[in-house]
Each structure stands twice: as structure tokens, then as C-alpha cells.
Amino acid sequence: MHFENSLTFAQNLDAQDALGKYREAFHFPKVNGKQTIYFTGNSLGLQPKNSQGFVDAIMEDWRNLAVEGHFYAEKPWWDYHERLIPSLAKVVGGKPEEVSVMNTLTVNLHMLMVSFYRPTKQRYKILCEEKAFPSDQYMLKSQLKVHGLDPDEALIEVKKPEGKHHWETSDFINAIEQAGDELALVLIGGVNYYNGQVLDMQRITEAGQRVGAKVGWDLAHAAGNVVLNLHDWNVDFAAWCSYKYMNSGPGNASGIFVHERHLNQPDIPRFEGWWGTKKETRFLMAPEFDPTPTADAWQLSNPPVLALAPYLAALELFEEVGMEALIQKRDVITAYLEFILTEIDAQTPGNFEIITPKDRGCQLSVLLHGQGRPLFDYLMKAGVIVDWREPNVIRLAPAPFYCSYEDMFRFGQILKAGILETYGK
Ligand SMILES: Cc1ncc(COP(=O)(O)O)c(C=O)c1O
Ligand SMILES: Nc1ccccc1C(=O)C[C@H](N)C(=O)O
Numbered sequence: 001m002h003f004e005n006s007l008t009f010a011q012n013l014d015a016q017d018a019l020g021k022y023r024e025a026f027h028f029p030k031v032n033g034k035q036t037i038y039f040t041g042n043s044l045g046l047q048p049k050n051s052q053g054f055v056d057a058i059m060e061d062w063r064n065l066a067v068e069g070h071f072y073a074e075k076p077w078w079d080y081h082e083r084l085i086p087s088l089a090k091v092v093g094g095k096p097e098e099v100s101v102m103n104t105l106t107v108n109l110h111m112l113m114v115s116f117y118r119p120t121k122q123r124y125k126i127l128c129e130e131k132a133f134p135s136d137q138y139m140l141k142s143q144l145k146v147h148g149l150d151p152d153e154a155l156i157e158v159k160k161p162e163g164k165h166h167w168e169t170s171d172f173i174n175a176i177e178q179a180g181d182e183l184a185l186v187l188i189g190g191v192n193y194y195n196g197q198v199l200d201m202q203r204i205t206e207a208g209q210r211v212g213a214k215v216g217w218d219l220a221h222a223a224g225n226v227v228l229n230l231h232d233w234n235v236d237f238a239a240w241c242s243y244k245y246m247n248s249g250p251g252n253a254s255g256i257f258v259h260e261r262h263l264n265q266p267d268i269p270r271f272e273g274w275w276g277t278k279k280e281t282r283f284l285m286a287p288e289f290d291p292t293p294t295a296d297a298w299q300l301s302n303p304p305v306l307a308l309a310p311y312l313a314a315l316e317l318f319e320e321v322g323m324e325a326l327i328q329k330r331d332v333i334t335a336y337l338e339f340i341l342t343e344i345d346a347q348t349p350g351n352f353e354i355i356t357p358k359d360r361g362c363q364l365s366v367l368l369h370g371q372g373r374p375l376f377d378y379l380m381k382a383g384v385i386v387d388w389r390e391p392n393v394i395r396l397a398p399a400p401f402y403c404s405y406e407d408m409f410r411f412g413q414i415l416k417a418g419i420l421e422t423y424g425k
Pocket of ligand 1: 104105106107133135136189193218220221241251
């Protein structure tokens with residue numbers, strides 16, 4: 001595609017953007033009274049304007065109905081979580097019965113490992129990516145310790161090739177084949193939080209299952225950002241948070257996927273609670289757990305409806321727009337951002353490089369050479385909200401729901417001024 005580094009060119013792209021009107025559907029933070037250029041939808045998505053009404057409705061029902069709200073609110077609370085499922089299942093490519101919403105991401109990964117990480121003397125190793133998101137590292141190592149295993153021996157962390165900033169699919173497949181029948185579980189971030197790389201989840205899943213391991217995915221940076229076909233890829237399980245690309249609100253509920261072949265299995269080990277029992281029998285208060293035949297069997301507690309309300313609001317927007325349209329815009333706006341970065345690099349050479357490979361969602365990670373921190377501070381003060389990941393990376397995620405092409409052009413101008421001021425060349 002042909003791009004130009006000019007305001008009119010960017011504004012023309014905005015004028016043709018079928019999703020352009022959705023910018024108005026979100027609240028943007030301001031810096032010095034001016035709307036920011038928001039690049040951190042990969043950390044915390046913006047607040048959709050429709051979400052306040054969904055929260056207010058719960059507060060009102062609680063005020064007016066109190067306990068009766070569980071069953072008699074306009075959207076009753078006791079099965080409120082089910083309202084999220086049809087739209088969410090589409091976002092992740094699962095059947096509705098394979099998807100549920102509960103807890104938070106790290107909690108759910110632990111819960112799912114209880115079911116799908118069943119080490120034996122022979123088969124006990126876990127394979128993940130090197131430098132996984134710290135919470136994932138802590139989670140995996142602590143699970144190993146719970147089973148009396150030594151993480152130094154039992155955790156395989158797949159390295160990037162020497163001198164490279166990203167993996168090849170073969171790096172994972174070779175490591176999986178090498179681990180062979182010692183491998184119990186593959187659990188990797190489907191989109192890497194640091195370099196923005198999208199892994200070939202289908203091929204890695206196949207490779208893991210071929211050697212007899214279970215394969216799960218942490219989709220924190222994938223849900224709402226990339227194409228997912230969890231059912232067709234035969235993924236065993238997955239979990240994601242909803243506060244990034246899904247725009248559900250800070251720290252909000254996580255989603256899980258459990259493949260249908262694991263549903264309704266009487267022997268599956270699981271930590272259980274009353275919300276995992278069948279709805280029909282739940283209030284009989286019977287001593288025996290009677291699991292729902294869906295991923296809801298992993299539910300523990302009655303749902304935190306105040307938290308689910310903005311998630312439901314955000315999902316209405318996904319339902320309206322659809323992943324296909326989002327991904328179409330994502331590819332163009334990310335390519336435009338890449339073009340702008342390349343232009344600025346040509347004008348002020350040698351100060352940074354993009355380390356995100358071509359297999360990507362909307363995040364571009366920019367490795368700053370030399371002292372990058374002053375440039376980061378400059379951008380933030382100028383109203384460009386980016387984030388900093390140690391040791392020297394700025395992540396830019398132009399979320400297609402609400403970022404504009406004009407944002408990308410204006411960012412380029414600010415970046416250039418920032419480089420001249422902080423690097424001096
Ligand atoms: C890849 C990855 N894993 C785990 C987490 C932790 O999520 P939570 O704090 O919701 O458990 C995050 C983000 O915070 C993440 O990006
Ligand atoms: N929830 C947070 C609270 C505070 C600071 C960061 C986060 C993030 O979500 C970070 C994100 N997982 C990341 O990829 O960096």
C-alpha cells in the first residue's frame with residue numbers, strides 16, 4: 001500500500017475508515033487539556049462510553065431490588081456471565097459451551113493447570129517461551145513446586161535464535177520434539193507482550209499434542225487483537241484478560257476456553273465451587289457436585305456483576321463491529337505507523353529499531369538505542385501515551401477501535417521533535 005507522511009494523507013485515510021466513528025464511542029484521557037494519542041490499548045483499553053450505563057443499571061437494581069436482583073433484575077445477576085458468551089465465543093473462535101468468564105487471568109491459568117497439568121514420573125516438563133510475562137513465570141514455577149518439582153530442571157524456556165528479537169515457529173517445534181515424552185504441558189503467550197509477535201498457535205498446538213502433551217495459551221495480548229480459532233486449532237485450554245484490547249476495565253474478569261472434548265468428562269480433576277454445578281440443581285444445596293456440561297463447570301463463585309457489566313458493554317461493541325473489520329483496519333493502521341516510524345528513522349538515523357516481526361497484531365515494539373528513557377518522558381509529556389518495558393523498549397499499540405490515522409501522523413511529528421531534543425540528532 002502507498003503511504004505518505006502528511007496530515008492530509010492521514011486525514012484522507014480517516015475519512016475512508018469504516019471504523020472511524022467508533023473513536024467517539026470511547027473516552028480519551030487528556031494531557032494539558034488536550035486529547036491524548038493513546039498507544040496503550042495493549043495494557044489498558046479505553047473506557048467505552050456505553051459502559052457507564054451498564055454499571056449504573058446494576059447499582060440501580062441493587063438499590064431497588066437488593067437480593068431479589070439475583071433473579072428479578074432486568075438482567076438477572078445469577079446468570080449474568082452467560083450474557084457475555086455468544087460475543088466472546090466469536091472473538092476467540094470457540095463454541096459458546098467452550099467459553100466462560102470468571103476470576104482473573106493468573107488465577108484462571110492456575111485453575112486450568114490444576115486440570116491440565118498432571119505430571120507423572122515420566123512426563124512432567126512444562127514448555128514456555130523465554131522471558132514470558134513475569135506473572136506467567138511465577139505461575140509456572142509455583143505449579144512445579146506444588147508438585148515437588150524443580151523449575152530449573154522441569155521448565156523448558158524456548159530461546160530466540162542468537163542475536164534475534166523474535167522466534168521462528170521451528171524454535172518451538174524443535175524444543176517440543178526434543179522434550180518428547182517428558183513433556184506434559186505447553187503453555188505460551190500467543191502474542192508476546194514484549195515484542196508483539198504472534199505465534200503460530202495452530203502449528204505449535206499440533207506439535208505439542210503430537211508428542212502427547214496438553215497445550216494451553218495465555219491470550220492476554222491476543223484476545224480482541226488477532227484471529228483466534230481455538231476450537232478448530234484443537235487447543236486444549238486458554239485464558240485471557242479483558243482489560244486490554246477488550247476494553248472491559250482495569251483488572252477486570254478473565255475469559256477461559258476449554259475444548260469440547262474435555263467438557264462433560266466425569267474424571268477431569270478440577271477445583272470446584274457451587275457456580276460450576278448445573279443451574280437446575282444449584283439451589284438444591286446438594287452435597288454432590290453436578291457439573292454443567294460447559295466450560296462453566298470451572299466456575300467457582302457467583303459472578304461479580306459490577307465488574308462484568310462494563311465487559312458486557314464492551315462486548316456489545318465487538319458484536320457490532322466484528323473481528324474481521326477490526327483486523328482489516330488493524331493491518332492498515334499498524335502498517336501506517338510502521339511507515340511513519342521508518343520515515344522518522346530515515347530523517348534521524350540510528351536512534352531506534354522496530355523489533356516486532358511481520359507476524360504481528362497491532363503492537364509495534366520499538367527498541368531505543370542508547371539512553372531511551374528521556375525520549376519516553378518527552379512523549380508522555382507531549383500527550384503520547386506509550387509504555388516502557390525494561391530494558392529499553394517502547395510499545396506502541398494503535399488499537400483499531402479508537403486510534404486514528406491522524407494520530408499516527410501527529411505521533412511521527414512529536415517523535416521527531418523528541419528525538420532531536422533528547423538525542424540531539
Ligand atoms: C501475558 C500476560 N500474562 C499475565 C498477565 C497478568 O494478568 P492478571 O494480572 O490479570 O492476572 C498479563 C498482564 O497483566 C499478561 O500480559
Ligand atoms: N494490569 C496492569 C496493571 C498495572 C500495570 C500494568 C498492567 C498490565 O496489564 C501490563 C500488561 N500485562 C503488559 O503487557 O505489560
